[in-house]
Amino acid sequence: DAGVTQSPTHLIKTRGQHVTLRCSPISGHKSVSWYQQVLGQGPQFIFQYYEKEERGRGNFPDRFSARQFPNYSSELNVNALLLGDSALYLCASRRGYEQYFGPGTRLTVT
Amino acid sequence: AQSVAQPEDQVNVAEGNPLTVKCTYSVSGNPYLFWYVQYPNRGLQFLLKYITGDNLVKGSYGFEAEFNKSQTSFHLKKPSALVSDSALYFCAVRGVDGSSNTGKLIFGQGTTLQVKP
Numbered sequence: 001d002a003g004v005t006q007s008p009t010h011l012i013k014t015r016g017q018h019v020t021l022r023c024s025p026i027s028g029h030k031s032v033s034w035y036q037q038v039l040g041q042g043p044q045f046i047f048q049y050y051e052k053e054e055r056g057r058g059n060f061p062d063r064f065s066a067r068q069f070p071n072y073s074s075e076l077n078v079n080a081l082l083l084g085d086s087a088l089y090l091c092a093s094r095r096g097y098e099q100y101f102g103p104g105t106r107l108t109v110t
Numbered sequence: 111a112q113s114v115a116q117p118e119d120q121v122n123v124a125e126g127n128p129l130t131v132k133c134t135y136s137v138s139g140n141p142y143l144f145w146y147v148q149y150p151n152r153g154l155q156f157l158l159k160y161i162t163g164d165n166l167v168k169g170s171y172g173f174e175a176e177f178n179k180s181q182t183s184f185h186l187k188k189p190s191a192l193v194s195d196s197a198l199y200f201c202a203v204r205g206v207d208g209s210s211n212t213g214k215l216i217f218g219q220g221t222t223l224q225v226k227p
Contacts, residue, residue: 004153031213042114042200042217043154056205056214090153094213097142097161097204101153 002026004102006091012108013081021076021105025093031055032074033099034066035090043090049074081109112137114203116218123191123225131186131221133201142204143184144215145175147197154200160184171195191225198222 005024013019025032031050035043048056049068068074072093078085086109092099113136123129135141142161146154158169165177175186184201199222202215 033213033215035215040219042202042219043215045205045214045216048213050213058214092154097159098144098156099213099215100156101146103153106151 004091004093004100006089006102006105008105009103010106010108012110014110015081015083017081018077018079019081019107021078021089021091021107022073023076023091023093023102024073025091026095026100029093029095029100030072031094032068032072033092033094034074034076035092035101036060037088037090037104039087046076078107083109085109112203112205112216114201114216114218116199116201116221118221119219120222120224123223125193125225125227126190129188129191129195129223129225131199131201131223133184133186133218134182135184135201135203136182137203137205137216141182141184143175143177144202144204145169145173145184145186146200146202146217148200148220149197157186157199191223193225193227196223196225 007022033048034046037043045058047066052068063079066076088104090104092101115134144159145157160177168174201218205214
């Protein structure tokens with residue numbers, strides 16, 4: 001089985017722009033979570049979705065939003081990008097207690 | 111407040127020697143604890159978890175971890191380190207919202223493990 005996939009791998013954006021990141025969970029996994037990992041830090045929880053409903057939100061501004069589709073894939077949207085949004089964005093799908101992470105999308109904001 | 115602390119930014123060990131990467135946690139209720147490893151430019155790979163039961167849990171690649179409730183610790187161990195174990199290691203605890211377990215993980219800052227030949 002394929003693991004969690006994310007696209008794009010890398011992305012360069014300018015301040016003020018918006019970005020959409022995509023994630024496909026492991027087949028059969030209905031829960032998807034998003035994390036932001038700034039260089040030198042541990043991942044920080046952004047959102048969790050289960051069966052297309054938001055089940056958790058971390059301490060991030062409203063510029064961050066997400067949704068989950070009927071096939072359980074997910075999008076993370078970030079509006080009005082700031083330099084501080086530069087990070088590795090990780091998607092994870094969950095079954096039971098274990099979360100499995102994708103390779104991430106490296107976002108650079110200039 | 112829920113938190114995870116990894117007190118060492120870096121751990122250096124010689125190949126063949128035992129290694130320990132330390133982790134302490136703070137969470138209300140029974141903790142669900144995890145270790146992940148991250149190689150350069152890669153996502154996180156699951157190593158092992160503690161949910162309940164035996165305090166010594168075994169995971170992937172020969173790693174194990176010891177849960178100590180009185181010391182609120184969950185240290186990662188391996189009897190004999192390999193150069194290929196060199197990577198960034200994260201300890202995490204599952205977040206609790208009120209009386210409910212949530213799906214979110216709270217991560218420590220990470221510990222870089224350097225295994226030298």
